[in-house]
Amino acid sequence: MQTDSTRSTDQTDQTDQTVGRDRSDRPNIVVLYADDLGWGDLGCFGAEYETPALDGLCASGVKLSQWYSNSPVCSPSRASLLTGKYPAHAGVEAILGGTRRTPGLPQQATLASELRRRGYRTGLFGKWHLGASDEYSPSQYGFEETFGIRAGCVDYYSHIFYWGNHNPIHDLWDDDEEVWLNGEYLTTVIGDRAADFIGRHAGEPFFCFVPFNAPHYPMHAPAEYMDRFAHLPEGRQEMAAMVGAMDDAVATILAALAEHGLAENTLVFFSSDNGPSAESRNWLDGEEISYDGGWAGGLRGTKGSVFEGGVREPSIISWPARLPAGTEFDSVGMMMDVLPTVLHAVDGTPADTDAIDGASLMEPLTAAGAPGAGGPDRSVYWTYEGQWAVRRGDLKLVRDAREGMDPPAAVVQALYDLATDPAETTDISAQRSDQLAALTEELSIFQAKNRAWVDAETPAR
Amino acid sequence: MQTDSTRSTDQTDQTDQTVGRDRSDRPNIVVLYADDLGWGDLGCFGAEYETPALDGLCASGVKLSQWYSNSPVCSPSRASLLTGKYPAHAGVEAILGGTRRTPGLPQQATLASELRRRGYRTGLFGKWHLGASDEYSPSQYGFEETFGIRAGCVDYYSHIFYWGNHNPIHDLWDDDEEVWLNGEYLTTVIGDRAADFIGRHAGEPFFCFVPFNAPHYPMHAPAEYMDRFAHLPEGRQEMAAMVGAMDDAVATILAALAEHGLAENTLVFFSSDNGPSAESRNWLDGEEISYDGGWAGGLRGTKGSVFEGGVREPSIISWPARLPAGTEFDSVGMMMDVLPTVLHAVDGTPADTDAIDGASLMEPLTAAGAPGAGGPDRSVYWTYEGQWAVRRGDLKLVRDAREGMDPPAAVVQALYDLATDPAETTDISAQRSDQLAALTEELSIFQAKNRAWVDAETPAR
Structure with missing residues (x-):
């Protein structure tokens, strides 16, 4: 951990980068990240149960109805969120292991290191999953305080x-020290620790990253949450209970912001790393x-699939001081956009983003709900274990796409119009041969680029 | 579960079997069973930490210094304890699985069903491990109340x-209903439930079977217990903490007996199912x-081994009304002796034991500490996964014996004198060729008998 004097130097350094902006304008940043939460698992996204804290955040912020993970699985999704890059470009294309020798994210700038450079106090409370050995712990990537x-x-x-066949591994850390909180429910602990961080750093700009483990299996929740959703069928009850506990933890975090007068000038982003899990291990x-x-x-597909159900996420962004309340942003956004968007919010101008793949959506988000508001004109891509997909506008081309974590592929190739067919049921390749050809060409270019990233990455791992 | 009227009938039935004994003489029975507890893991058996409840039980009862499990692993050991038979004779030669379809102990009389037939209220609080599907749940074997x-x-x-590769399985049951006690430490819950049973049935004879899961892996204990043993090295600290929690649960159970004035006339037996685990999964x-x-x-060997370390158990029997306090019984006893010994204590005469392999030790135990007190003149046998052993007097013959759970065998064949060489270091085959021949012959006979049991058992499983 760096000393306070080092941090002061950082703050001095970054003054130059925020010329013309008063430091007090700079928002605090809170990123809340769920794990295996489905696109329909929040009240404000159509669930049959309420999630009051997140529903409220949605009502006072911008609902992101076409927001995507960069990957249908955990580690690559997180790598993109924190680096602003496609997974292979960030150096993490697959789910990473959990032994105490597991390497992880190759060293590079992250949202945490970038914000720290700008004088933010940075903390992570929850699940890392970008490397488990000491040299890949989150403290190596710009997080000054970590717990989880x-x-x-x-x-x-x-x-x-x-x-599987691994020996069990106790996995709870306070900074880089192993700690034991036997019997304490992790979701609640994460919320409490994040709120505590906010309270301790209310007087300085901070970045509070809260990647919950919930509602990832094993599916179990405190009895009070099971009781709250006793009317739901088995399976769904467990999901609602785990999401309910997470929502209460979000409430704790939002209450900490309010208590310290920070609600207005805090940018809160909420999303999930990938679609809902249909893995048998949940049972x-x-x-x-x-x-x-x-x-x-x-939507079609689940965690592990490049169909919409695997990658489209229930997402919200809220920044009362700058973003319109109660609006919807229905253009495409992606986790790799979070880094440039946040840095734009902090710096007041778009960051130099040559090194990354995402784009700042600050301007279109500020205009959310207004006529003609839209995102950048671009194609976005997905790949995971041999599956490929590309979306441009409303058209999405998938190749070797499967329904979830397990092979075989359900669709060799198909083109869908998400505007009329969000569930990806009807291949329109025959009717849109020109656009199919264009997307095929674009995908080829991305495939080559992706291969180059993978090749470049290999020696560094 | 049987109705009370049925139970009254049982009580009437058994009056004939206890002629000459007033019902009030019949002791309550409490069997406490640890899991993977080593011969040196209690204070009263030489551990470097104290286990006050069990040390006290030992001081007020009979220390069983040559008491054996019938098997170096869990399920067979429990099968012998409850049936009075060798594992193969009871129909359980191996560790049983844990899916909800796992079959288990073939139906037969058990200590629970025998005591229930004699009017005892029977309860099990803890780990069964003799079949996991509903038709093999402990309620099918004479236990009227079960939790665990x-x-x-x-x-x-x-x-x-x-x-391993199985999906996770939640495994907690109150009678045959699944129950969730998220976050509650199992060892403490087991102690509390057993004490509650004792309190509710203080006015009638009862059999309270308490097979703790502790200190079986995963090795984790409440922080207060880790703190209590903070001076011990890693690994040993965890063991002491888990044993400490179990000892406190035993204290809770003994306190319930005392509170209800039952301490004097309760027979308490304590032991462990097999030797200490050296499995890597503990870490x-x-x-x-x-x-x-x-x-x-x-002693040599650990769980899974037919060497002494795998099968000799830290054992205690206490019955203040009948057994001498503070004495040691240093003749051989075995888990299969528990059923006939307990029935002897209850009935006042040795039960008809033709169907079983164990022997009542009530008489020698009553004489424990007196000159010449000893157990029956017999050989006792062990087998597990191709290992064999036989003990008669102080001589023990082992064949294909290994050190723990994993092959290969460390010793093809050897004869040890446990009186002078309890650690089984020195093969005395050459000096004792006559006795070697006799034990070899006895072992051959047992091997044939064991094979017949296995063959007879197969169709029934």
Whole structure:
């Protein structure tokens, strides 16, 4: 951890970069990230239960109805969020392991290091999953305070990572020290720790990253949450209970902002790393059957799929001081856009983004709800385990796309019009041969670029 | 569950079997069973830390210094304890699985059904591990009240069974209903539930079976117990903490007996199912290394081994009304002796034991500490996964014996004199060729008998 004197130097350095802006204008940044939350798993995105804290955030902020993860699985999604790059470009194309020797994200600038350079106090509370060994712990990437788990998922009460043939691994860390909070429910602890961070740093700009483990399996929640959703069917009840606990933790965090008078000038972004999991491991009676507790809101596919259900996320951005309340932004956004968007919000001007793949959406977001507001004219891409997809405008081309985590592919190739067919049911390749050709060409270029990233990355891992 | 009227009938039935004994003489029965507890892991058996409740029980009862499990692993050991038979004779030769379809102990009389037939209220609080599907749940074997886990081990806080490539399985049951006690430490819950049972049935004879899961992995304990043993090295600290929590749960149970004036006329037996585990899964940082937290008290071998360290258990029997206090019984006893011994204590005469392999030790135990007190003149046998052992007097013959759970065998064949060489270091085959021949012959006979049991059992499973 750096000393306070070093941090002062950082703050001095960055003054030059914020010429013309009073420091007090700079928003605090809170990024809330759910894990395996489906596009239909929040009240404000159509769930049959309420999520009061997030529903309220949505009502007072901008609902992001076409926001995507860069990947249908965890680690690559997080890599893109924190680096502003496509997963392979960031150096993380697959789910990372959880042994204490697991390497992770190659060293590079992150949203945390960029904000720290600008004088922000940076903290991470929750799940890292971008490397588990000490040299890849989040403290190596610009986070001054970290608390949580380094790997993919844990038992919520003992914080032990159990996976396949590996030995169990206890995985709970306060900065780089292992800590034991036996019996304490992780989601609640994460919310409390994040709120505590906010309280301790209310007098300075801060970046509070809160990647919940919820509602990732194992599916278990405190009894009070199970009772709250006792009317729902099995599976869905567990999902609602885990999401409900997460929503209460979000309420705790938002209350900390309000208590310290920070609600107005804090930019809060909420999303999920990928679509809902239909993995059999969700079930807790050992059955090897698909889990139906999560809901992709009618979209096709689940976690692990490049169909919409795997990558479109229930997302919200709120910054009362600058963004319109109660509006919807229905242009495409992607996790890799978070870094440039946040830096734009902080610096007052778009950052130099040559090194990254995302784009600042500050301007279109500020205009959200106004006629003609839209995002940049671009194509966006996905790839995971041999699947490919590209979207431009309303058209999406998929190749070797599967429905979830497991092969085989359900669709060799198809073109969909998401405006009329968001569930990706009808291949319109024959009717749109010109656009198909153009997207095919674009995808080829991306494939070559992706291959180059992978090749360039290999030696560094 | 049987109705009270049925139970009254049972009580009437058994009056004939207790002619000459007033019902008020019949002791309550409490069997406390630890899991993977080493021969050197209690204060009264030489541990470097205290276990006040069990040390006190030992001081006021009979220390069983040559008491054996019938098997070096869990399920067979429990099968012998409850049926009075060798594992193969009981129909359980191996560790049973934990899916909700896992079959288990073939139907037969058990200590619970025998005591229930004699009018005892019977309860099990803890780990069953003799079948996990409904038709093999403990309620099918004479236990009127059951609470706990059906399979081998769980996370102590979420009560989920995680194993290898299986999906996780939540495993906590109140009678045959699944219950969730998220975040509650299993060892403490077991103690509380057992004490509650004692309180509710203080006015009638009862059999309270308390097979703790502790100190089986995963190794985690409440922080207060870790703090209590902070001076011990890693590994040993965790063991002491888990044993400490179990000892406190035993204190809770003994306090319930005292509170209801039952301490004097309650027979309490304490033991462990097998020797200390040296499995790498004990470690919670994922390392595939052997665990050194448990201690076999200087004996050779660990869980899974037919050497002494795998099968000799830290055992105590206490019945203040009948057994001498503060004495030691240093003749051989075995888990299969518990059923006939307890029935002898209850009935006042040795039960008809033709169907079983164990022997009542009531008489020698009553004489414990007196000159010449000894157990029956017999050989006792062990087998597990191709290992064999036989003991008669102080001589023990082992064949294909290994050190723990994993092959290869460390010793093809050897004869040890446990009186002078309890650690089984020196093969005396050459000096004792006559006795070697006799034991070899006895072992051959047992092997044939064991094979017949296995063959007879197969169709029934």
